[in-house]
Amino acid sequence: MPGRYMHAMNGDKKPCLSGKGVSKVFGLGRNKTVAVDNVDFTFHEGEVISIVGESGSGKTTLAKMLLGLINPTSGDIYFQGQKRDISSHRKKKEYWKSIQAIFQDPFSSYNTFNKIDTVLLDCIRMRGGGHLSRDEKTELMTEACRFVNLKYEELTNKYPFELSGGQQQRLMIARIFLLKPKILLADEPTSMIDACSRSTILDALLDLRNEIGMTPIFITHDIGLAFYVSDAVYIMERGRIVESGTADEVILAPKEAYTKRLISDVPKIREEWDLSTV
Template identity: 65%
Template sequence: MSSYATSPVLLETRGIHKVFGTGKKSVHAVKDVDFTLHRGEIISIVGESGSGKTTFAKILLGLIKETGGSILYEGAARDLSTQAKRRQYWQNIQAIFQDPYSTFNQFYRVEKILNDCLVLQGKKHLSVSEKREQMRAACTFVNLKFEELYNKYPFELSGGQMQRLMIARIFMIKPNVLIADEPTSMIDACSRSTILDMLLKLRTERDMTILFITHDLGLAYYVSDTIYIMEQGEMVERGPAEDVILNARHPYTRRLVQDVPKLREDWDLSSAI
């Protein structure tokens, strides 16, 4: 049982399925997934390419419609039937993805991108200087200078600046749940640790609960309280991060543990595998 078992449940799924297409060419991307995210917890979903991680994340976000199963937010069935309800849900749950280029409308300047976060929060009424103050604070949080960037388009930013702008957006929206889907897989090791530190800072300073998605078990162990292992659409193992690594039961998890030399050294897992 996770150490977060006693804190309130924020997001929960029961029996989530997703089948893309029909007939012979259909793909069963997510199979019967039960998932529970408690307030304050960091869960990592670990699995290889094509195991269904992004599909599951997009279902949680309401960007892909599930084929079956149910999703509860703070104990109530999620309702995305109207624009107002979707907007309210997206104040509570937000995501950053691997590819920052696909996140931003390339025709919007940085100032508009950040201003839209205030609109989502219903803060349209703020004065221009109040709005700028909040945008500046968000940029400072991610070590960007608002004055240098506000007039630029996303394509005028470096990859690292765009990653940080994505995090600045999250800082402003301040969702309860942040889904980070492989946010560091396209950047160098140095920027990677900066981004990870920023995510952990969002957790402590902005009170966020994080679902981290990665193919890297070592990274998952470093950042998370709880690990879910996903294979071919199924969650084949779950538990406190240390437990999953030390007492890997499923053969697939054992293979993943084998592939992380650092973990093997730290834990002397040779006997456990």
């Protein structure tokens, strides 16, 4: 098993995304669900962040609010220290140049009427590469596919639904390679991938972090993964952030019973993630 990723902690950390009192309530009356309950957080540039919690704890709902796909019921989200304004379509499109996501179900992320070429060309256009020649665009697309171990030549003229789940997830990462966002929300990005390809994809995402200075936010059930990749860990339970801190603080010295339980659910966490060296 490889050792943990260690990221230099930047002395003067800049907040890239933060939230104050953010809540999301679905439904009304007896059908009311408080999916996210008054959470505060500050994610810093250059850190690898993980949000960990059981199924139904509100992780995806929080991710959708961060991305601006749904609005918080209350509370505010700040982007690079300023209150986020995505009130118009134009402002939202501008925001999505900086923040992108990979979701659990890759299929839902694609417009199924577009071929893979079009999906990738859109990314190039979004990054201002619309004026490039066809050859230059093909070169960029080839490079992006190679980055995630896909062969561009085999994908041209295919639709995303013609790919396997794992290939679709790789294609999503190829899109990120082209889009070069400042922040990437990765919601269970490796759920459809076998263990071997999983570490390749994680490596690819962490390489992107170094290559384009992206801040990745991993959303996962897997506290072992969080320990392995993160600088900062946030633990969610029933919509609330119950514990947060550095990976070492939260996972090696958890304070909350819930966090302790998540860790004890992974009995081999110490061996599996090579904690003997920590």
